[in-house]
Amino acid sequence: MSGLIYPKFFPILNDKVVIVTGAAMGMGEATAKLFAAAGAKVLCADHNEEEGRRTVDEIVKAGGTATFQFTEIANSSDVQAMVKAAVDIYGHLDGAVNNAAHIQDDKRAWDFDEDYWDELEAVNIKGTAMCMKYEIQQMIKQGNGGSIVNVSSINSVRPKDFSVAYTSSKHAVMGMTKVASMEAGQYNIRVSCLAPGGINTPMLRDAVVKVGKKVTELGGMSRLGRIGEPEEIAMGNLFLISDMSTYVTGTTLFVDGGHSVL
Incomplete structure (x- = not known):
């Protein structure tokens, strides 16, 4: 299903300013592009400057509005x-998808790398928390509410082998x-969570290689x-950021093909 054709949305995010972290590739890239297609002004944040700028270039070439901001969320x-760049460039902040994260471990629970644990938790936990901190501060200052989505994982309820640090962070x-x-x-600030299942991203492909598997073997997920x-x-992020979900907060939307109920 790679290269899905998006439905013809009415401009559901028209003139909204949204930050997307981890926008250089995978789920963050797809989210940034969809938000721009839905009318948003998107600040694409990532530490991968080359790929992040490519995402922005592709959005602009397609007629959307986006800016790249180098960001290490830790x-x-x-x-x-x-956050300041989003406000300085576009005038305000309406939403954010805190998607950036480190990949899962490749060690058993009794053999995890303690240095990697610290690095992963600094990004996935503290980094996500700091994004929320400063996004919420800006939204409170503006006084108009907003919506934030923190990207978790199916691992939060259905953990797998080789993922003790990653699972704890999610x-x-x-x-x-x-x-x-x-x-x-x-x-009037909504904060929700989206938990993806197995998604065909560079992060997943790298992770499965580390444990000796292939993406094509993951259909049972x-x-x-x-x-x-x-x-x-x-699409799930769009629902949670947009005004389609004005009475949704504090919950987790599982976008996992039913894996959470297996």
Whole structure:
């Protein structure tokens, strides 16, 4: 299903300003492109400058509006600069998809790499939390509400081998989402979580190679007999960011082909 053709959306995100982290490839790239097609002004944040700028170039060539911002989400000053850039360039901030993350481990629970654990948790947990922190601060300052999506994983409820650090981080993302939704709701700021299943991304392809498998062997990860495509995650993100979900907050949307109920 690679290269899905998007439905002809009415401009459901017209004039909204949205940050997408991890926008250089995979689910983040697909999300940034879909949001731009739906009328948003997208700030594409990533530490992969070459691929991030390619995403922006492709959006602009297709008639959309986007800007690249180099961002290491584990670095507080980069995260603050990311939010500031969105506001400086486009005037305000309406939404954010905090998608950037490190890939899963390649060690058993009794043999994990402690340095890699620290690196992964700094990005997946603290980095996501810092994105929320400064995005919410800006939205409170504006006084117009907003919507934030933190990308978790099917691993949060159906963990796999070789993923102790990754699984713990994705549990944490779901927990911090619930806390933030409780606290920010009074400002009409919605904070939700999207949990992808097996998705055909460079991250998944790299991860399965590390444990001696192939992406084509992962069809059993869903009720549909196949893994998902990045564009299918983008559709879920669109729902949670847009005004189609104005009464949705604090929850997790599983976009996993039914894997969570297997």
